Amino acid sequence: MSATAAEGFGRRAAALLRSAANDLKRDDENAERDLGLEPGTFADHTSGKRPVDWALLRRAAEVWPLNERDLLPVHDDCPAGLSVLRAAESLAGSRVLARGGEGYYEYRDTAMSRIASYRPEWIRMLRVVEDNSADNPRVQWNRGHLLYQFTYFVGPVNYYYRWGDTSYCVPMETGDSVWGLPFAPHSFTARTDSEPAYILALTYGGGLVGDAQRELAVLGRRPAHDLALPVAGSPSSLPGLIRSFMAARCVTPAEIADRTGLAADRLTELCSPGATATETELALLAEALGVSVRDLLAPRSTSHHGVSIQHGRDARSWDYPGKDDPAYRFTQLAGDPLHPHTTALQVDVRATTASDDARLVTHQHQYLYVLGDAPVEVAWEHDGQRRTDVLEPGDSAYIEPLVPVTFSATGDALPRLLLLRIAGAVTPEVRHALGSMAQGGIDRYIAEDRLWYSKEGN
Ligand code: FE
Numbered sequence: 001m002s003a004t005a006a007e008g009f010g011r012r013a014a015a016l017l018r019s020a021a022n023d024l025k026r027d028d029e030n031a032e033r034d035l036g037l038e039p040g041t042f043a044d045h046t047s048g049k050r051p052v053d054w055a056l057l058r059r060a061a062e063v064w065p066l067n068e069r070d071l072l073p074v075h076d077d078c079p080a081g082l083s084v085l086r087a088a089e090s091l092a093g094s095r096v097l098a099r100g101g102e103g104y105y106e107y108r109d110t111a112m113s114r115i116a117s118y119r120p121e122w123i124r125m126l127r128v129v130e131d132n133s134a135d136n137p138r139v140q141w142n143r144g145h146l147l148y149q150f151t152y153f154v155g156p157v158n159y160y161y162r163w164g165d166t167s168y169c170v171p172m173e174t175g176d177s178v179w180g181l182p183f184a185p186h187s188f189t190a191r192t193d194s195e196p197a198y199i200l201a202l203t204y205g206g207g208l209v210g211d212a213q214r215e216l217a218v219l220g221r222r223p224a225h226d227l228a229l230p231v232a233g234s235p236s237s238l239p240g241l242i243r244s245f246m247a248a249r250c251v252t253p254a255e256i257a258d259r260t261g262l263a264a265d266r267l268t269e270l271c272s273p274g275a276t277a278t279e280t281e282l283a284l285l286a287e288a289l290g291v292s293v294r295d296l297l298a299p300r301s302t303s304h305h306g307v308s309i310q311h312g313r314d315a316r317s318w319d320y321p322g323k324d325d326p327a328y329r330f331t332q333l334a335g336d337p338l339h340p341h342t343t344a345l346q347v348d349v350r351a352t353t354a355s356d357d358a359r360l361v362t363h364q365h366q367y368l369y370v371l372g373d374a375p376v377e378v379a380w381e382h383d384g385q386r387r388t389d390v391l392e393p394g395d396s397a398y399i400e401p402l403v404p405v406t407f408s409a410t411g412d413a414l415p416r417l418l419l420l421r422i423a424g425a426v427t428p429e430v431r432h433a434l435g436s437m438a439q440g441g442i443d444r445y446i447a448e449d450r451l452w453y454s455k456e457g458n
Contacts, residue, residue, distance in 0.1 A: 005076060011048050012073030012447070017060075018046035019448035020071060024064055027451060034063050047449075069214075075114045081382030081403040085111040087394030090122060099140035102127075105188070110200070110396035116365040116424055117205035119147060120396065124198040125157055125190040132191075134160055134167035141167075144183035147203035150334060150344050152177045152418050154371070155197035160187040163305035175312025177333040177344060182208065184306040200369055202420045206339060210425060229298065231338060235273040237298035243271055245289045245296075259288035301338040310334035315346075320358075327351045327358030328407065333418075341423030347407065349376055349415040354406035363431075364421035366399035374413035380405040401426075 001009065021031045021042075028042040036059060037045070044050040052071065061068045077083065090110055096103040106124040129136050139160055153159070153172040160169050161178075162185040171191065172178075180186065190197035216224045229244075230237045246256065253271065257264045262284060269275055270285070277285065277296075286293045302308055310333055319326035333344035341364055351358070354377075370376055370391045378397065379388045381404045390410060391397060399405055401424065409415055434442055444450070 001075070005079065007048075008076055008079075009073055010051055013052040013071065014046050014048040015447040015449065016071050016073060017052050017056075018450070020060070020064070020066055021046070022448065022452040024066075027455070035059050077114045078398060078400055080387060082378070082380050082387070082389075082397055082399045082405070083111065083113060084389060084391060084395060084397045085109070087392060090394065090396070096126070104140050110369060111367060111398045113365075113398040115400065116367075116398065116422065117147075117209050118202065118365070118367050118398070118420075118422065119204065120200065120202040120367055120369070120420070122198060122369075122394075123188070123201050124196075125188050127189045128193045129158060129189045129191065132158060132169050132171050134169040136169075136189075139169075139187050139189055141185045141187045144185045145203070146182050146208060147205055148182060148208075148339070148342075149180045149186075150177065150202045150204075150342070150420055151180070152200040152202070152333065152344075152346075152371075154199065155195050156191035157197050157199060158189045158191060160189075161305070161307050162186065163307075166305070168305065170309060173312065175315070175331070175346065177310050177312075179303070179308040179310075179334040179336050179339075179342075179344070181303060181306045200418055202367060204342075204420075204422050206342070206423060207425075207427065232298040232300040234298075235275075238277060238296070239271050239273060239275045241296050241298060242275075242285060242289075245291060246271070249289060251289075256285070256288050260284040299338055299340070301336050303336050303338070308334050308336045312346075319350075322357075325351065327354055339423070341421075341427075343419075343421040345419045345421075346371070347417040347419050349407045349409050349417065352409045352411070354379060354408040358406045358408075359404045360406065361402060361404045362421055363401050363426075365401055365424050366405075367396070367420045367422075368399065369396040369418040370394060370415065371418050372416035374415040375410050376415035376417060377408045377410050378405060379408070 026034060029039070031037070031042045032039055035042070035056065041050060045052055045056065057068045057071050060066065060071060090108045094106055094108045096106050098104060103126045105126060108122040110120045110122055112118055112120065127138060127140070129138055141160065141162065151159070153176045154174050157172045158169055159172050159178060160167060161180065162168070188199055216227070229240050253264060253267045257267045260267070262281065270277055270281070282293050282296055286296055312331070315331050315333065317329055317331040320328045320330055327350060329348040329350060331346040331348070333346055335342055335344050343364065370393050373393055375390050375392045377388060377390050379386065380399065407415065407417065434445070437445065
């Protein structure tokens with residue numbers, strides 16, 4: 001960790017300590033007594049003058065009802081807003097993993113950041129098969145894994161996936177892509193060794209890694225199963241949500257019938273499998289339960305047997321920002337409405353100079369990999385500074401949310417990029433919460449710097 005990075009980490013730890021003490025309604029004297037600190041020193045810890053060290057964390061987690069993790073900030077490994085991993089660094093970390101005693105895949109890490117849940121790997125298929133059978137015994141299956149997986153295919157790669165007891169094989173070509181759900185077994189092989197056959201396996205945790213996983217691990221197996229809600233299209237998606245809110249509010253069907261003016265019979269129906277509601281009924285239920293209509297709407301998924309496959313040959317492409325002298329041609333890659341904040345794009349860069357119209361800004365985290373043979377110039381703005389870099393084929397990058405970025409060609413050869421954008425922990429719920437805070441709230445939320453009241457009084 002550089003001195004600046006360590007300083008930032010220390011500052012964020014100090015702010016978390018103050019924030020946690022405020023939550024627990026401890027002023028400095030109370031905090032000092034609880035934590036066994038010298039009188040007058042708590043303010044030094046919350047201002048960054050003294051470090052929040054392991055001993056302090058351990059003591060806080062012992063005497064206060066919180067976790068060490070609650071007081072630990074994350075590392076900022078992307079101080080410039082964009083960080084690059086060169087192809088050579090990627091290659092240096094190459095490792096071959098064997099299945100059944102024989103090398104099966106060559107893995108290379110590509111750009112990752114501690115700020116986002118990406119675990120993007122470049123993976124080469126070492127196993128060559130002679131057929132497209134899902135039951136080929138030379139195919140080595142994994143056991144599935146936690147992370148969602150977006151995969152972009154390069155070359156003659158066979159993709160295998162299993163859902164329930166059925167296995168499938170889909171022969172893929174360059175430009176094809178797939179999005180897959182957690183824990184479904186899958187595999188990849190090459191159809192020939194006479195040309196490159198590899199994938200960009202961009203796995204990410206979405207909302208599944210982090211606090212939710214830790215909370216459910218404590219609650220246990222049974223609650224975790226009971227908390228699972230079906231997506232739209234299931235007979236129990238609407239009744240599941242309605243019943244969940246009714247239990248939360250401790251209300252009976254008779255009480256909701258009274259509040260909504262709906263007939264008791266109709267309410268029983270709405271709470272039973274197969275129920276669908278009219279817009280008017282949804283509005284009445286939302287009002288009666290004190291929620292928003294969107295809280296009663298399950299998200300939909302277009303995945304089939306756990307995957308959403310998008311072949312390049314029938315993928316939608318469009319020019320950006322317009323048809324005249326476009327800066328880019330985008331091609332829509334695999335995705336799923338279950339993840340509205342994931343966007344996968346193939347980017348064909350068209351211009352050697354990028355105008356302001358070509359600036360791309362998103363609330364999502366971004367991952368970028370240079371496909372093809374042409375280098376790309378990347379320009380971005382961060383902390384009021386404009387920066388540029390040239391990325392060569394095989395280089396990859398991570399870009400923080402809201403960092404404006406443009407891509408342009410460095411010569412006649414037109415670059416092709418793979419862009420995967422994902423949501424972080426700042427979900428729409430959090431963004432709406434930010435948008436509804438009292439004045440000055442957002443600044444204190446990200447770096448609490450004071451006791452929640454004034455000792456001197458107002
Ligand atoms: Fe995988």
